Amino acid sequence: MGDRMDIDFADLLMEVVSRKASDLHVSAGAHPTIRVRGHLTPLENYPKLSGMDTREIIYSILNGDQRQRLETHWQLDFAYSIPGHARFRVNAYFQRGAIGAAFRLIPFGLSSIDELGLPAAVHDFTRRPRGFVLVTGPTGSGKSTTLAAMIDEINRTREEHIMTIEDPIEFLHGHKKCLVNQRELGSDAQSFSEALKAALRQDPDVILVGEMRDLETISTALTAAETGHLVFATLHTQDTAQTIDRVIDVFPAHQQGQVRVQMSVALQGILTQQLLPTADGSGRVVACEVLVPNPAVRNLIREGKTHQIYSVLQTSSAAGMQTMDASLATLVREGAISQRLAESRSSTPEELNRLLGGQHLEMGRQAA
Numbered sequence: 001m002g003d004r005m006d007i008d009f010a011d012l013l014m015e016v017v018s019r020k021a022s023d024l025h026v027s028a029g030a031h032p033t034i035r036v037r038g039h040l041t042p043l044e045n046y047p048k049l050s051g052m053d054t055r056e057i058i059y060s061i062l063n064g065d066q067r068q069r070l071e072t073h074w075q076l077d078f079a080y081s082i083p084g085h086a087r088f089r090v091n092a093y094f095q096r097g098a099i100g101a102a103f104r105l106i107p108f109g110l111s112s113i114d115e116l117g118l119p120a121a122v123h124d125f126t127r128r129p130r131g132f133v134l135v136t137g138p139t140g141s142g143k144s145t146t147l148a149a150m151i152d153e154i155n156r157t158r159e160e161h162i163m164t165i166e167d168p169i170e171f172l173h174g175h176k177k178c179l180v181n182q183r184e185l186g187s188d189a190q191s192f193s194e195a196l197k198a199a200l201r202q203d204p205d206v207i208l209v210g211e212m213r214d215l216e217t218i219s220t221a222l223t224a225a226e227t228g229h230l231v232f233a234t235l236h237t238q239d240t241a242q243t244i245d246r247v248i249d250v251f252p253a254h255q256q257g258q259v260r261v262q263m264s265v266a267l268q269g270i271l272t273q274q275l276l277p278t279a280d281g282s283g284r285v286v287a288c289e290v291l292v293p294n295p296a297v298r299n300l301i302r303e304g305k306t307h308q309i310y311s312v313l314q315t316s317s318a319a320g321m322q323t324m325d326a327s328l329a330t331l332v333r334e335g336a337i338s339q340r341l342a343e344s345r346s347s348t349p350e351e352l353n354r355l356l357g358g359q360h361l362e363m364g365r366q367a368a
Contacts, residue, residue, distance in 0.1 A: 007032075007046060009057055010082060015043065016105055017086045020283075022140070023105065024088075028054050028098035037277050037284060051098035058092050058099050069186070070099075077186070079106075079168040089170055104140075106170045110152045111145065118146060119327075121290045121320035122271060126153045131268035132225035134247075136237040141274045142286055143234045144170050144210075150232065151208055155180060160205035165195040167210050178206075185210075193217040200224055209233040215250050222247075222259070225266040239324065239347065240270040240291035241309040244301055264301040267293045272324065274345060276331070279338045287331055287345070289313065289324040329355035 012032055016024045021034035021041075028051040031042040049057070059067060061080050070076040075093040086108050092101040113122050125133045133150075135143045148171035151162060155176040162178050167185040174180070181202070189195035192209060193216035199207050200220075212218045212233045225231040237243040244263060251259045270291040275284045291297065291313060300308050313323045328342040329352055339356065346352040 007053070007057070009060065012043075012046065013082055013088065013103070014085065016103065021105065024103040025100070026054050026057055026103070027095070027100040037281065054101070055099045058101050061090075062092075077168055079170065079184070084108075087170065087172070089168060107145070110148050110171060110173075113149045113153060116142070116146065116149055117286055118149070118271075119288055119290050119320065119322065121269065121292055122146070122150065123153070124292070124320065125269045125271070126150050126157070128230055128268045130225065130228045130230050132222065132263070132266045133230070133232050133268050134235055134243055134270045135232065135273070136235045136240075136243050136270065137273045138236060138238070143273065146271065146273065146286075147208060147232055147234065148173075151180075151206070152176075154178060154206055154230075158205070161203055162206040162208070163199045163202055163204040164208040165189060165192055165199065165210060166208070167192070193220060196220045196224065200227075200229075204229060206230045207232070211235075212247075218247055218250050222262050222266055225268075226262060230268075238272065239310075240272050240289050240313065241306045243270050243272065244306050244309070260302050260304060264293075264298040267298075267301065269293070274324075276337050276341060276345060278336055279341075285331060285336050287324060287327040287337075288322070289327065290320060290322050292316075292320045294319055323351070325352045325355055328352055332356060 016034055019034060019036060021036045023035040025033040026049065028049055031044055031048050032046045033040050033042045062070065066076060066078055070092055075091065077091050079087060080090050081087040087106040089104040089106055090101055092099060135146050137143055151173060154162060155173055155178045158178060160178050162180045164182045166182060169182050169184045173182065183189045183195055185191065192211065192213060196209055196217055197220055207224055207229050209217065209221055209231065212221060212235060221231050221233055235243055235246055237246050247263060248256050248259050272289040273286050275286055278285050294316065296312050297309060300306060310323065313321045325346055325348055328346055331337045332339050332342045342352060343349045
């Protein structure tokens with residue numbers, strides 16, 4: 001048992017909250033380790049954990065059914081909460097025969113679209129009567145938080161039925177103006193595609209699909225968006241044009257033409273985001289690429305010319321669109337992030353430098 005008795009696990013989780021960490025890692029042979037502003041830090045005031053310690057910690061927060069699933073599948077997603085303080089999205093797994101786990105802190109309480117620093121177009125996405133809205137970006141880029149803010153805005157402003165299908169449920173939504181039902185894979189539903197099919201028979205107005213992992217889920221989500229529902233979903237893509245291609249490429253070649261037409265009609269918006277550490281080290285800030293489908297964009301999707309969408313994004317800021325580079329350049333100009341960081345996160349650094357260079361020249365002229 002060693003030092004196991006020295007660890008009060010609830011205290012450890014509260015330390016994650018108080019240190020404003022995003023994640024906690026529990027791994028055999030290491031101190032409990034937290035991620036703060038993107039960097040891992042071992043908590044050396046806690047002992048190194050043995051395989052027996054990690055097993056005991058993880059098993060202490062699982063019910064019998066969850067233990068069974070972990071032993072059968074060698075990994076498990078679940079949510080864990082400290083009532084009144086915090087919720088965690090947890091993935092427990094076996095590694096080298098020991099049990100490890102990653103805890104992602106889900107902030108308690110919902111942030112608004114404006115508090116998160118998201119573009120104004122995101123408000124418009126929540127007002128759409130129907131269609132498909134995608135929030136994309138790498139793991140840990142704040143997609144769930146953005147979606148929760150959008151669902152909360154709908155919950156506060158519309159009088160409708162919201163159905164969410166999540167793995168696991170992260171943010172808890174109470175009934176405000178809307179009726180909100182949240183289903184969790186593993187405890188309330190078997191799979192995204194089955195739950196989404198069933199959702200269409202549950203009289204929803206707004207559907208949130210946590211993740212679109214397979215052809216059947218994407219196909220059902222598109223159909224739902226076409227048939228009068230507002231559907232929100234996430235994908236792990238890095239820009240808006242790639243997101244459209246990813247959805248279409250999931251389908252067999254003979255269906256892709258038809259899917260392009262469906263997508264060109266149903267799409268209402270794509271938000272691609274990444275989280276960046278601020279220049280002063282105090283927190284993180286979001287950078288976003290925003291696509292708002294206008295007739296030109298819908299035409300390009302239909303004709304399979306998604307590579308030309310970027311130039312529409314560059315020239316359509318009046319319609320609420322912006323490229324990731326424009327967002328990064330704005331954050332640099334505001335002093336929120338360093339130029340070096342912006343360059344490392346830009347997919348087209350020469351475009352970023354053009355945006356910043358032009359701005360610096362302007363400022364120089366004004367100073368002269």
